Amino acid sequence: MKPHVLLAPLLLIPTLALAHGDQGHSPPKRGKPAKGLVSPVSPKVTASFDLVRTEVRREGGHILFRQEVREEAGKLTPTPTGQLAGSEVFSYVWPTSIDSGAVGFDAAQGILAFVLTAHPDFDDTPLEDENGDGNKGNDGNLWHSHWVVLVKDASCPGGLKVRDIPEGTRPKLPKTWPGLPILIDSPGFKPALRGQVVEVRIPEEAAAFPAQFNYDGVTAALKVNANLHDPLLCVTGTFDVASGDLSLPGRVLR
């Protein structure tokens, strides 16, 4: 069944870019320091992508990335198309002010985002067997984690893409880079999606996390280019944005 969802283009990308350039200097959101980003129920948004709370927290040697949605976290995944080209990806996204160098890419490559994705038409976790059947290449439909570097691209419907690796170049890549020609990492952190909650715990030592950073919460759809080249993976639109304006107002809680 084709999901009935509302997708909005990322019209406020300049704000996002500005927030990134000004990383670490935004004041905490007044009045809500202990709760992360609280966002309104959005009846027009599919319940499983309707963000009501987003937070990042330091907890017992881990960084907890957490989102609460209206209900049925993780329920909706893309309709399979049977091929990689033109296939869809659904995602829970935490864009951050963390430098791309912190997870093993070259420094200053764009907006580093922690992302959970599901996409039934391909597998990009060649080191992980998420469904436990002995085959590491057949479980892209199950929610799994990535780091991605997002940059602007006017040819994408949502105005953003996962940064491409131009042919003939050899950028710095994390050890768990899955081999796609884009700045994506498949670090294997196991997510939990149940009820209203989407969460992942990342060991502090798994990345060079700064003492403090900014974040936002986004639920979004992406699409693999029908021609399988640059831009390979476009953001096509958002379901919901925690801050409402992609200004990355979140501060890490403890």
Ligand SMILES: [Ca+2]
């Ligand atoms: Ca909402």
Ligand SMILES: [Ca+2]
């Ligand atoms: Ca896999």
Ligand SMILES: [Ca+2]
């Ligand atoms: Ca498998």
